[in-house]
Amino acid sequence: MQDKNWLRAMPWVFVLIWSTGFIVARYGMPYAPPMRFLWLRFLISIVCFLVWVRWSKVAWPQNRAQWFHIGMTGVFMHVGYLGGVWEAVKAGMGSGLTALIVGLQPILTALWVSGRGARVSNRQWAGLALGFGGLTLVVLHKLGAGEANAWNLSLTVLALVSITVGTLYQKHFVQPCDVRTANTVQLMAAFLAVTPLAAMETEAMVWTGELIGAMAWSVLAVTLGGSSLLFMLIQRGAATAVTSLLYLVPPTTALMAWLLFNEPVTTYTLIGTALAAWGVSWVVRTPPSQR
Numbered sequence: 256m257q258d259k260n261w262l263r264a265m266p267w268v269f270v271l272i273w274s275t276g277f278i279v280a281r282y283g284m285p286y287a288p289p290m291r292f293l294w295l296r297f298l299i300s301i302v303c304f305l306v307w308v309r310w311s312k313v314a315w316p317q318n319r320a321q322w323f324h325i326g327m328t329g330v331f332m333h334v335g336y337l338g339g340v341w342e343a344v345k346a347g348m349g350s351g352l353t354a355l356i357v358g359l360q361p362i363l364t365a366l367w368v369s370g371r372g373a374r375v376s377n378r379q380w381a382g383l384a385l386g387f388g389g390l391t392l393v394v395l396h397k398l399g400a401g402e403a404n405a406w407n408l409s410l411t412v413l414a415l416v417s418i419t420v421g422t423l424y425q426k427h428f429v430q431p432c433d434v435r436t437a438n439t440v441q442l443m444a445a446f447l448a449v450t451p452l453a454a455m456e457t458e459a460m461v462w463t464g465e466l467i468g469a470m471a472w473s474v475l476a477v478t479l480g481g482s483s484l485l486f487m488l489i490q491r492g493a494a495t496a497v498t499s500l501l502y503l504v505p506p507t508t509a510l511m512a513w514l515l516f517n518e519p520v521t522t523y524t525l526i527g528t529a530l531a532a533w534g535v536s537w538v539v540r541t542p543p544s545q546r
Contacts, residue, residue, distance in 0.1 A: 265484060272481040274507035275472065277354065278515065280344050283469025286461040289341035294453035295460075296470060297333065297446040300478040304439040307479075313433040315440075322440055324428040328421050329441025332482075334448045335417025339410045346407040354505035355394040356411045361502060362387065363419045382537025386502035389530025392523045393506045425489050434483045434490075441486075442478070502531045 283292065308315075316322050336357075343353055361383050365375045429437070460466065506528035513520045 266488060269481060269484040269488060270503045270507055272476055272484065274504045274511060276340070276477060276481075276504075277344075277508045278511055279469045279473050279477065280341060281512075281516070282465040283473075284341065284345055286463050286466040288453075288456040288458040288460070289345050290338060290449055290453040291456050291458075291460060292470070292473075293334070293337055293341065294446065294449050296473050296478065297442050297449065299470070299474045301439060301442045301446060303474065303479060304435060304442065308435050308439060311435065313435055315436045316432050321430055321432065324424070325432075325437050325440040326444030328425040328429060329444040330448045331417045331421030331424060332485075333441060333445035334452075336414045336421065338449065338452070339412075339414025339417060343407040343410040343414065346410065347404075348407040348411060352394065353411050353414075354508065355390065356408075357415050357418070358387070358390045358502060358505055359415055360419045360422075363415070364422065367419075367423060378537055382534045384534070385537065386531050386534030389527040389532075389534060390502050390505055392527030392530065393509055394527075422489055425486070429490075431490055434486050437486055438479075438483055441482075502535050503528075506531050 316325060340353060340357065365379065365383055506524065509520060509524050510528070
């Protein structure tokens with residue numbers, strides 16, 4: 256019974272953890288270059304996962320092909336997605352606009368799935384449209400003149416494409432395996448990929464309390480917790496249903512920012528949050544036979 260309750264709660268726990276990503280950026284980004292922050296975050300996370308793997312004595316992926324496929328998902332979802340988002344925020348793009356662009360992922364996923372012959376039901380399409388409408392309402396008031404330029408817009412689109420490709424790649428190529436060893440392999444590949452990018456940055460890391468807190472939360476909650484939950488959700492569920500949960504991230508982030516930083520929550524936020532949640536429920540409650 257407890258296992259069933261945990262499986263039901265897993266998507267909503269994931270949304271809460273994943274939503275803290277922009278909050279962490281608010282705390283930490285003024286004090287560190289993005290790629291060097293991610294490089295150190297990946298390194299610490301690898302050490303934590305190795306200790307966890309050794310303690311639990313779980314099996315590693317069985318063949319080189321699976322190591323390669325898991326590593327590729329790590330490059331897409333840790334370097335491409337996180338690197339794109341953090342670089343865009345560092346380059347001046349607001350969190351609302353970044354969230355809106357990355358929030359297009361369920362649409363891209365549904366288009367790809369339908370293009371490959373899998374059926375996306377009318378109910379799912381309606382849910383995706385409703386969720387996107389709610390998401391747009393939440394971030395619309397944050398869209399300001401001068402927020403976007405060719406550079407930071409390209410970085411955000413890179414993040415969008417990376418997490419979409421990474422999700423679909425994992426669903427198609429990665430066989431069921433233990434989430435702890437899989438995450439370790441992902442992070443090892445991401446660490447290797449981000450090392451030359453971090454080496455090119457010249458800005459120094461300023462170790463303030465905000466940066467230390469952002470690093471600790473990024474490792475313990477977002478990477479060890481959120482990334483593990485995302486891996487398990489993709490492994491267990493349909494790609495369209497899983498990615499539709501990301502519609503709830505920007506509204507949840509807005510509510511967190513209101514609680515932590517006293518940022519105003521407008522009528523758009525309240526209505527958009529309700530619409531996004533309603534749209535997601537249409538997608539995730541669609542019978543498996545229609546996915």
